[in-house]
Amino acid sequence: ETGVTQSPTHLIKTRGQQVTLRCSSQSGHNTVSWYQQALGQGPQFIFQYYREEENGRGNFPPRFSGLQFPNYSSELNVNALELDDSALYLCASRLAGPYEQYFGPGTRLTVT
């Protein structure tokens, strides 16, 4: 186990709703990244947070937003959910610098 935890494990939402996913980083890790993994695809980078600020973003619209807290836990918020947002959402934490990231088990989001 990596020490990165995510909640909830599964979630079902309706199109148009908003959702918040949570991630607890491995102890001491001050950088967190979020990824979206559609079924049968590789993870796609959403954004990264360091010291509570976003410092990198992939090709995702502004309705995908995040927060990182002083204890390095983080949230991914998605507004105005669309059917295509159905995916496994992964967070990964690491130390800032040339260090590998460690993934959590993910949250499976289904939008109906």
Added chain:
Amino acid sequence: QQQVKQSPQSLIVQKGGISIINCAYENTAFDYFPWYQQFPGKGPALLIAIRPDVSEKKEGRFTISFNKSAKQFSLHIMDSQPGDSATYFCAASSGGGYQKVTFGTGTKLQVIP
């Protein structure tokens, strides 16, 4: 825009055989090339990684071969075991190697006894 292409999509190998997965990239700024292993219900886990200043890296039964001029790299799993059955992702990143990692589409490996 897919920047890392991975093949094959699926692979069946007999126990004891060699599993080979190939990847190609486009962005010459990439400077870090990890491979991840993912089991059902789990997040990806780093298996082995290489930087473009070396052509090969071996860790146990796992070897990465890297061809910088062709912009290709591959994973070889020697003496494949049923426990190796998982989905494998190649990936690439730039700017220090650990940010904005771009993943391939994955290869589902099944090792049969």
